[in-house]
Amino acid sequence: MEKAKISTTQLFVLVVLFEMGSAILVGIAADAKQDAWMAILLGLSGGIMIFLVYHRLYIYYPDLPLTSYVQEITGKWLGRLIGLLYIVYFIYLAARVLRDFGELLTTTIYNSTPLFVINSLMIITIIYAIHKGFEVLARVGEIYFGVVYLTAILGMMLITFSGLIHLGNLKPILENGLKPVIKTFLSQTINFPFGEMVVFTMLLPFINDKKKAKIVCLSGMILSGINITITVVVNISVLGVDLFRRSNFPLLTTIGRIQIADFIERLDVLFMLYLVIGGFFKIAIYYYAAVAGAADIFQISNQRKLGFPIGMIVLFASINIASNYAEHIKEGLVIVPTYLHWPFQIIIPCVLLIIAFFRNRTKKKSPS
Structure with a gap:
């Protein structure tokens, strides 16, 4: 692991930017x-419970990332296999988010520019940022956090003053009962974006005040959950349900x-700036987790050597992940x-926690 240390404020900022990343871009819970807002709030509640599993594992192994403590829990060879699968998972999700933002830019302001060019520029920037170290990324996050919030507040004021909000579009509440809300919660919002906090199991060892990791991450999740809910409510109020569901990028x-x-x-x-900043940090965090995990699994002392190769894998995967955007979205939903989120975000961590509990039951309990 890189010898980096980040403050609680920096961790909070990274959690918020990561969670909001692509969730505010696409029509989440459509x-x-x-009733999309209900599904998002349910997803937030479920995501918090899942994070408590990650945090309990972190308490057992506070100085180790996921790829290391999975070897402690399940044994060296099985642990390395599971760790390798998580690395592939992080690379795949980085590629998915890169494709999301590449499609956003090529279908709006850069419609004559090839997707490969846009994605290449983004991934090269991210490779450079990660090459400078995780602490640098965290400090940059603090700077852009203010930009994101000022832009969001300005946007909300302009939408309000434009008279576009019609809260009647949110009625009737629960028109088809709770079933569609529960189904959307179980198939989408518990995993995206809240279950994606699994990536922070690779980053929590970097925090300089370990006792505050839990409250900082939960605060970041709650704030981002509220922001995403407000965004969806505004989108439905302005566009109506039908256009909200049909639009590739409702916020835009x-x-x-x-x-x-x-x-x-x-x-x-x-407002493209607002969306691209969120995308940059989400891709960067997934990409960094993959690089750090690969260095850990393959015992490579200088993880910067893996930066460019893994970056290229993310780039080419983002181009070949689907033949068009419609297929990409269907695959994601x-x-x-x-086949990916439930096993990697919920099932495997819960099994690891059960095994870790029995392995550590005789040890002195660490403060939470």
Whole structure:
């Protein structure tokens, strides 16, 4: 592991930027229609419970990342295999998010630019950032956190002053009962974005105040969950349920409708900055977890040697992951949650915790 240390504030910022990353970009929980906000809040509650599993594992092994303590729990060879699978999982998710933001840019302002060029520029920037070290990424996060929030507040004010919000679009509440909300919660929102906190099992050893890891991460999850819920409520209020479900990028469609005094309009390009910053940090964190995990599994002392090769894998995977955006979205909503998210975010960590509990039951309990 890199000898990095980050403050509680930096961890909080990274959690918020990571969680909001691509969740504010796509039409999250759209299957629940006007009750999407309920599915998101349920997902937040489930995500918090899952994170408590990750945190309990962290208490047992406070100085080790996931790829190391899985070897302590299950044995060297099985642990290395599970760790390797997690590395592939992180690379795959980094590629998915990179594709999301590449599609965003190529379908809006760079519609004559090949997807490969856009994705290459993004991944090269991320490779450079990670090469400078995780502490540098955390400090940059502190700077951009303010930019993201100022942009979000400005956007909310402009949407409100434009008179675009019609809260009647949120009715009738529970038109089809709780079933669609529960189904969306179990198939989407518990995993995306809240279950994705599994990546922080690779990063928690870096925090300089270990006793505050739990409250910091939970605070970041709650804040980002509230922000995502507000974003979805605004999108549905402005666009209506049908357009919200059909739009590839609902937030961008909402921002594009801002028009004040025939003067302030076409602000979607400005808010691209907000979305790209979130995407940058989400990809960077997944990518860093993959690099650090690979260095740990293969016992490579200088993990920077792995930066460029893994970056290239992420880049080419993002291009070849699906033949078009519709296929990419379908894969993300139908296949990935069942066959990847549930095993890697919920099932494996819970099994690891049970084994770790019995292995450590005679040891003195660490303070939580």
